[in-house]
Amino acid sequence: MPVDNRIEGRLALITGASGGIGAACARDLHAQGVSLALTYSTNASSLQDLVTSLQSQSSSLKITSHQCDVAKDADLSRLFDEIKAQHSQHPDILVANAGYGKRVSNILDIAIEEWDYTINVNLRSSFLLTKLAIPHMQSQAWGRVIYISSIAAGGTSINGCHYSASKAGVQGMCKNLAQKMGKSGVTFNDVAPAMITGTGMIPDEAALKGTPGDPAGIPVGRAGTTDEVANVVTMLCRTGYVTGQSILLSGGLK
């Protein structure tokens, strides 16, 4: 199979681009000449600000924004219909980033509804998005699927077991797909961040004080940035020899 790591001119779908990590991924891929389909769930103004800022930098790349609650199957299929109508194709790159995690640490305080919703947003939607995305990628024997998982998948978390389970599920699914679809031209990897500030989940380091993610306990002595997560996502898009990997971005935190 020929080596093709070109991403310029391709189309990326980034879910949750109204949030910190998704917006950083959008900026970084846009800088590489990638067209974008970006989603928000509730924060339309944040996504509009991002789109306005990117469009002021380059008017030649198409950027579309889409409202999508990833917990709703109908929203996901509508999203793909909208992308096809507006870009005349489905995405070449999927960054499944939209995620939810209410900080409830003790299992006894985690309601069943909270468990179900967390699994739906973080894991079930990743499965559905992948099913919608891969037919186009397979048809052209080129695609990149990148899930934003979490250090929580391995147990360490400021959040509870529901969140860890949802992210561990994403990692398992990713590794299975990488094995099953290795020869398809589509790669599957996940990026597992920890303690990334500038996000709705962790606005700043003060939000981590006294938690298992306290910067004092992070080997590099600080929290991570959204741009650092985006760097890894872009690297995975540009490196087709990497598949089935989970890349931990944690400043050395285990």
Ligand SMILES: NC(=O)c1ccc[n+]([C@@H]2O[C@H](COP(=O)([O-])OP(=O)(O)OC[C@H]3O[C@@H](n4cnc5c(N)ncnc54)[C@H](OP(=O)(O)O)[C@@H]3O)[C@@H](O)[C@H]2O)c1
């Ligand atoms: N920050 C960290 O340290 C950290 C660590 C590990 C993993 N992560 C993961 O990184 C990803 C991005 O989070 P972030 O840190 O950038 O936090 P964030 O700024 O709060 O962004 C979360 C994004 O997810 C979207 N979202 C939430 N629920 C949704 C739903 N039901 N349907 C569609 N979109 C939904 C939000 O959309 P609206 O705002 O428009 O509603 C927002 O765009 C998540 O998967 C998170 O689990 C973050």
